[in-house]
Amino acid sequence: MIGKILLGMTLTTAVVLKDGIIEVNVQEKRDGGSHVHLYVPATVATVGVHLAPEERLREHLRHSHEHLAIAHIALRELEKVPDAVLVEVDSPREHVRVQTLHGSFLVDVDDAGETVHVAVPIRAARKVIEDLEAEAPAS
Amino acid sequence: MPASQTRRTVLLAALALAATALLLAVLLRAAPVAHAGQTAANPEASASAERWLHVAVTPKDAGGERVRVNVPFSLARGVLSSIQQGRLDHGIVHIHNARMDDVDVRAILKTLKSAQDAEYVTVEGRDCTVHVRKQGGMLLIHVEDKSGSRKARSENPSKQNVDVRVPLEVADALFSGASDELNVGAALELLARHGDMELVSVQDEENTVRIWMDTKTTQD
Numbered sequence: 001m002i003g004k005i006l007l008g009m010t011l012t013t014a015v016v017l018k019d020g021i022i023e024v025n026v027q028e029k030r031d032g033g034s035h036v037h038l039y040v041p042a043t044v045a046t047v048g049v050h051l052a053p054e055e056r057l058r059e060h061l062r063h064s065h066e067h068l069a070i071a072h073i074a075l076r077e078l079e080k081v082p083d084a085v086l087v088e089v090d091s092p093r094e095h096v097r098v099q100t101l102h103g104s105f106l107v108d109v110d111d112a113g114e115t116v117h118v119a120v121p122i123r124a125a126r127k128v129i130e131d132l133e134a135e136a137p138a139s
Numbered sequence: 140m141p142a143s144q145t146r147r148t149v150l151l152a153a154l155a156l157a158a159t160a161l162l163l164a165v166l167l168r169a170a171p172v173a174h175a176g177q178t179a180a181n182p183e184a185s186a187s188a189e190r191w192l193h194v195a196v197t198p199k200d201a202g203g204e205r206v207r208v209n210v211p212f213s214l215a216r217g218v219l220s221s222i223q224q225g226r227l228d229h230g231i232v233h234i235h236n237a238r239m240d241d242v243d244v245r246a247i248l249k250t251l252k253s254a255q256d257a258e259y260v261t262v263e264g265r266d267c268t269v270h271v272r273k274q275g276g277m278l279l280i281h282v283e284d285k286s287g288s289r290k291a292r293s294e295n296p297s298k299q300n301v302d303v304r305v306p307l308e309v310a311d312a313l314f315s316g317a318s319d320e321l322n323v324g325a326a327l328e329l330l331a332r333h334g335d336m337e338l339v340s341v342q343d344e345e346n347t348v349r350i351w352m353d354t355k356t357t358q359d
Contacts, residue, residue: 066222073217074214074218077214077218080213081214082356085357087206088207089207090205091203091204091205
């Protein structure tokens, strides 16, 4: 039993270390508003591409070659450059920040209705894009 | 199984679960996950040789929208060269006619390249003043839109000053392709080889817009 637990621990650690963590945090500001805070191992996303129904995935990707290529290049270049705030918009109504930090691509939005924080490991996102490119049929 | 052994197994299992939770908590902090309060400013990054293109829109009114954009040249070039949509084709913008208002930009650039530093174009109109100058390998364009002062009685005057500084070889690269295209990719490639410089400055009644390049990742 202890062996199984230790094996589970090791696998969990390996999964988390392999591709990092995707974080999604959405907090509605209205009274009684919902709060969703998720930590998902990015490996789930990379594996998910292979688990998705092949036909439906191919249908969705049929005309996405160019967009996938752009995303792939953008992520590849973002991996190489140091951490930076890429876009920042400040006004009395909202605050938006898009940045890279410690290998993750982060989006933060704070407006009158909600605060949103999304963090995606760039390497894992690039892997997903690469897998999708491989799955996409020629258009 | 004796009760003592069961208790021991349960205790060990609980310890193992606690250890897993602790490990995950540590990993969640150490893994590439960011938190809203963190900032990305990293002064060490400025030592990078990577050149960055910066855009800053600063409102004159406190209630306006302040915009900051910082893009590494490699990203801009890479993305630009991969887009094939509409008039943009892998870094080349197709235009229907390179002659603008009967001004042949290519011919002017060709002449300017071999000419000495001087102010070559001065247009002083009723609403607008334009100066085009060559200075130290740079093409300097200054446009002053005076229509605002003429429309001063209107509710929204539109006075505007525009300054553009472009290395001549970059402008040359921009028009290096066929007559109906602008080679933005080649222009960016050459621009990235230049030192820190302000490229565009626009000032109007509402905002100040600056576009410049340097090796810093931030606008500080």
